[in-house]
Amino acid sequence: MKYQQEIEKRRTFAIISHPDAGKTTLTEKFLLFGGAIQVAGAVKSNKIKKAATSDFMEIERQRGISVATSVMSFEYEGTLINLLDTPGHKDFAEDTFRTLTAVDSVILVVDSVNGVEEQTRRLMQVCRMRKTPVIVFINKLDRDGKNRFDLLEEIEKELSISLHPMTWPINQGKDFKGVYDLHNKSIRLFTANTKAIDEDTISISDLSSTVLNEKLGERDAATLREDVELIDGVYGELDVNDYLSGDVAPVFFGSAINNFGVKEMLDTFIRISPKPRDRETNKGLVKVDADKFSGFIFKIHANLDPKHRDRIAFLRVCSGRFERNKYFHHVRLDKDVRFSNPYSFLAREKNVVDDAYPGDVVGLFDTGNFKIGDTLTEGDEFFFTGIPSFSPEIFKEVVNKDPMKTKQLEKGLIQLTDEGVAQLFTQFGGNKKIIGCVGELQFEVIQYRLLHEYGASVIFNSVPFYKACWITSEDPKKLEDFIRFKSGNIAIDKDGHLVYLAQSEWFLNTERTNNPDVEFHFTSEIH
Numbered sequence: 001m002k003y004q005q006e007i008e009k010r011r012t013f014a015i016i017s018h019p020d021a022g023k024t025t026l027t028e029k030f031l032l033f034g035g036a037i038q039v040a041g042a043v044k045s046n047k048i049k050k051a052a053t054s055d056f057m058e059i060e061r062q063r064g065i066s067v068a069t070s071v072m073s074f075e076y077e078g079t080l081i082n083l084l085d086t087p088g089h090k091d092f093a094e095d096t097f098r099t100l101t102a103v104d105s106v107i108l109v110v111d112s113v114n115g116v117e118e119q120t121r122r123l124m125q126v127c128r129m130r131k132t133p134v135i136v137f138i139n140k141l142d143r144d145g146k147n148r149f150d151l152l153e154e155i156e157k158e159l160s161i162s163l164h165p166m167t168w169p170i171n172q173g174k175d176f177k178g179v180y181d182l183h184n185k186s187i188r189l190f191t192a193n194t195k196a197i198d199e200d201t202i203s204i205s206d207l208s209s210t211v212l213n214e215k216l217g218e219r220d221a222a223t224l225r226e227d228v229e230l231i232d233g234v235y236g237e238l239d240v241n242d243y244l245s246g247d248v249a250p251v252f253f254g255s256a257i258n259n260f261g262v263k264e265m266l267d268t269f270i271r272i273s274p275k276p277r278d279r280e281t282n283k284g285l286v287k288v289d290a291d292k293f294s295g296f297i298f299k300i301h302a303n304l305d306p307k308h309r310d311r312i313a314f315l316r317v318c319s320g321r322f323e324r325n326k327y328f329h330h331v332r333l334d335k336d337v338r339f340s341n342p343y344s345f346l347a348r349e350k351n352v353v354d355d356a357y358p359g360d361v362v363g364l365f366d367t368g369n370f371k372i373g374d375t376l377t378e379g380d381e382f383f384f385t386g387i388p389s390f391s392p393e394i395f396k397e398v399v400n401k402d403p404m405k406t407k408q409l410e411k412g413l414i415q416l417t418d419e420g421v422a423q424l425f426t427q428f429g430g431n432k433k434i435i436g437c438v439g440e441l442q443f444e445v446i447q448y449r450l451l452h453e454y455g456a457s458v459i460f461n462s463v464p465f466y467k468a469c470w471i472t473s474e475d476p477k478k479l480e481d482f483i484r485f486k487s488g489n490i491a492i493d494k495d496g497h498l499v500y501l502a503q504s505e506w507f508l509n510t511e512r513t514n515n516p517d518v519e520f521h522f523t524s525e526i527h
């Protein structure tokens, strides 16, 4: 229990949302509270601009900028907060999914006007799978949005999670007057660009008080009384354990751009959010307070300068203490490695760090030793599990245009897919290479990078697949039969796992029905 104190004070989380819901704005307000930045507008949105979708170099440049804000560490009220950024662009959804394996909780931003959107759904699916504790921030209350009760119902239904309101809005749009804090029983009156001064807060010990009528007007005071009675009756006090188990999500209402309702959430966040937790490995749980160091790589970012092939690997520390210049064990490669210039992301500057503790993220310079999911330990032979690979949505066959560069092409494909840019499949019993991505964008990036970094020239041929399912069976004979009958649809992933490539949902369902002994998995854990 050597590092108990360090563990207690850390919180590692991500803010997730559909693009434009207000993630960047909320991040910025958090950093302002944490003193990590002084002025609004300092946080660059790492959003991939729409106009750039055909210009992949511009996209890579923008992604490059986002490395600097990949992790933002700051202190607030004695708590050390590591905020991991996630790209909002749908084509980089896999990046986001993997980042979610490195956090202990998330804040989900929902736009009160648009409600639940496509990315919100996909992101929450991952959180549910991992039972990640979620806090919901309903944003843009200064705009005329959906009816708040309808919105809660929509979120509960669409995201399959139970909600628990912590604050309650008084009106919305131009009549937005503030929020009632259900826990502290106080009202915060809305003023644009709040600086979080206490005078804005009125304590209301009794909702029937006439002060309420004075401050809110008869009609809104009456509505608030009714709403609160209803909510109290339905929800009662939040049971923090229900939140920690991922079953119930506390909800806050506010307006990120006006810095309104943000502090309430941040204060609650540091009070209830999980500190770094024990983690699952192939040899059982690793205790977060174990003496020995362990951690895993959840993200790799390429250097944008093609002359420098080095990359940055992001390490999440899971137990013990990470130290600069100390030899650690790279489990997959079975070799010892050390890092002379690991860096942390405190206050958005890259600083060389001497040590790091569970919950921290460290940037490691990598010359090709790492792939996503790799585990580092202090000599132990285990690896972290639960880092998923999702089915790509677009598949293309790689056609080599320059047979003289076959070796370079193979190396390039391996390295780029190690970085997690795409997934690589090899036709079963053949040599055909198929690349699977979540977005068209990646094919352009891969083609460009193969040529400029590896000198390999390729084009892509479309192949008629829509989903990759990892297949297993308790009965090896059944699996063998299935592979033989469907050999045109079978491939091997990079880790040697068998994959069934389905042409359509209809084919997939038919095969599942016809082959009850074969199990079809929609995600593959990297290990």
Ligand code: GDP
Binding pocket: 017, 018, 019, 020, 021, 022, 023, 024, 025, 026, 045, 047, 088, 139, 140, 141, 142, 143, 254, 255, 256, 257, 258
């Ligand atoms: P992201 O894509 O989720 O990072 O969203 P941004 O933080 O970039 O916000 C998207 C747009 O919504 C920007 O134009 C923001 O200024 C705006 N925005 C953010 N919060 C609010 C809010 O509380 N009210 C209003 N009216 N606009 C907001």
